[in-house]
Amino acid sequence: MTVVEKTNDETNTKVLAFDVFGTVVDWHGSISREINAMHLSVDGDRFALAWRAGYVPAMQKVMSGELGWTRLDDLHRIILDKLLAEFKIKHLNETQKTELNHVWHRLDPWPDTVQGLQRLKTRFTICTLSNGNLGLLANLSKHAELPWDCILSAEIFKKYKPAPETYWGVAKVFDVHPDQVMLVAAHQNDLDAAAQCGLQTAYIERPLEYGTSQNKDVIAHPGNTFHARDIMHLADLLAC
Amino acid sequence: MTVVEKTNDETNTKVLAFDVFGTVVDWHGSISREINAMHLSVDGDRFALAWRAGYVPAMQKVMSGELGWTRLDDLHRIILDKLLAEFKIKHLNETQKTELNHVWHRLDPWPDTVQGLQRLKTRFTICTLSNGNLGLLANLSKHAELPWDCILSAEIFKKYKPAPETYWGVAKVFDVHPDQVMLVAAHQNDLDAAAQCGLQTAYIERPLEYGTSQNKDVIAHPGNTFHARDIMHLADLLAC
Numbered sequence: 205m206t207v208v209e210k211t212n213d214e215t216n217t218k219v220l221a222f223d224v225f226g227t228v229v230d231w232h233g234s235i236s237r238e239i240n241a242m243h244l245s246v247d248g249d250r251f252a253l254a255w256r257a258g259y260v261p262a263m264q265k266v267m268s269g270e271l272g273w274t275r276l277d278d279l280h281r282i283i284l285d286k287l288l289a290e291f292k293i294k295h296l297n298e299t300q301k302t303e304l305n306h307v308w309h310r311l312d313p314w315p316d317t318v319q320g321l322q323r324l325k326t327r328f329t330i331c332t333l334s335n336g337n338l339g340l341l342a343n344l345s346k347h348a349e350l351p352w353d354c355i356l357s358a359e360i361f362k363k364y365k366p367a368p369e370t371y372w373g374v375a376k377v378f379d380v381h382p383d384q385v386m387l388v389a390a391h392q393n394d395l396d397a398a399a400q401c402g403l404q405t406a407y408i409e410r411p412l413e414y415g416t417s418q419n420k421d422v423i424a425h426p427g428n429t430f431h432a433r434d435i436m437h438l439a440d441l442l443a444c
Numbered sequence: 445m446t447v448v449e450k451t452n453d454e455t456n457t458k459v460l461a462f463d464v465f466g467t468v469v470d471w472h473g474s475i476s477r478e479i480n481a482m483h484l485s486v487d488g489d490r491f492a493l494a495w496r497a498g499y500v501p502a503m504q505k506v507m508s509g510e511l512g513w514t515r516l517d518d519l520h521r522i523i524l525d526k527l528l529a530e531f532k533i534k535h536l537n538e539t540q541k542t543e544l545n546h547v548w549h550r551l552d553p554w555p556d557t558v559q560g561l562q563r564l565k566t567r568f569t570i571c572t573l574s575n576g577n578l579g580l581l582a583n584l585s586k587h588a589e590l591p592w593d594c595i596l597s598a599e600i601f602k603k604y605k606p607a608p609e610t611y612w613g614v615a616k617v618f619d620v621h622p623d624q625v626m627l628v629a630a631h632q633n634d635l636d637a638a639a640q641c642g643l644q645t646a647y648i649e650r651p652l653e654y655g656t657s658q659n660k661d662v663i664a665h666p667g668n669t670f671h672a673r674d675i676m677h678l679a680d681l682l683a684c
Contacts (some may be wrong), residue, residue, distance in 0.1 A: 277619070281482045329582060329583075329586065337617075338594060338596075338600075338617045339617045339618045339619055339630050342569060342571070342594035342617075342618070343569075343596075345593065345594075346569065346593050353582050353585065353586050353594065354578060354581075354582035354585075354595050355594050356578075359617075360578075360600055376575075377579045377582075378579045378582070379517070379579055392640070
């Protein structure tokens, strides 16, 4: 893997590829609200954070080969089953567990997301690049009215981010050079991996991604091509 | 491969998967017009028909294993290079050939397509199931303003229609039973293969798919779940 010199000439950019969970939709708020509304006598904030905390270790089992290719829906379900035991929630039947697992298909967008994407879509091809599986992303995007030109997923490349095949995969799908793709994400590790593959990068702050109980460092990293408060601000920066 | 009894209960249907070339967009008219506008002294109608006629044999080379996985853009280019020789078009440079090959990314929709899809999208998940590659389909859909919930392509399944993996692939992506998916196509062989995999089927007539110089048989086959004149008519039949 070589570090490719980034261009700051955004006129060259053809494709904006968006991370989804946290960047485009508010997983923490959506899940907390749904858990609290179920009156399970558990704290929605804690439950949402615990569910998300299980995500990286579960994915690492796939990336290490310990698990074969497993879609995020199935990883979410494995984590959920553990959490239901830990939080002592014992009365849900199979249909209710499936329905709860699909909360990830019903996440709400941040207030700036839909309008920001619509503005960016006038000048760029906008797509997802998410570890969510295709069905999850399609259902989520229908729910949140996200106007993608195309949904791309780790499921297509059979590799999870931050594997380089995912970032290069976007460039290959659209038959463009990696520096004609810009990854848009609220997570610096995702952007760092994309930059290593020669993509441009745009950081979106999302200070409330983990709710109000946790601070998130949203400081500007000089290595990113752009740093934006939210997606509307990114549209301003890209003159859309 | 077993024949699964089809249900006519469309209330069970969750996903409408659309064939694209001919069903949703007018490849013949779009390509004829562009060729004629180039003033190459060739007949646009004949050129468009010859380009499309090369498609099945080219795909069969991939399906037989003679060629490894090859995206439709690259198959189109192989056919185009042969046609340029046959039609004695010798003055195009590489950039112009690439640009001409991308005419498949700029096909126009039939007049009923966009409004029909918007109506169907209110009640169903609508996606493509096309042999076109993802980049082609995304560019085409942006050009024609096609409001898909998701773009699915042979490129995802690494099999071309009518391979059963493509039809079953749609059901797997959305985690539904095959009979909850309806293939919508203007080609009976595509619908027959989908029906063999347990999908519901809707035939769209498109009598002018091959232009006015060729007749197309658009007779109703009793095996299809629905038979519609166009996509607006399908929206009527499905009460959208």
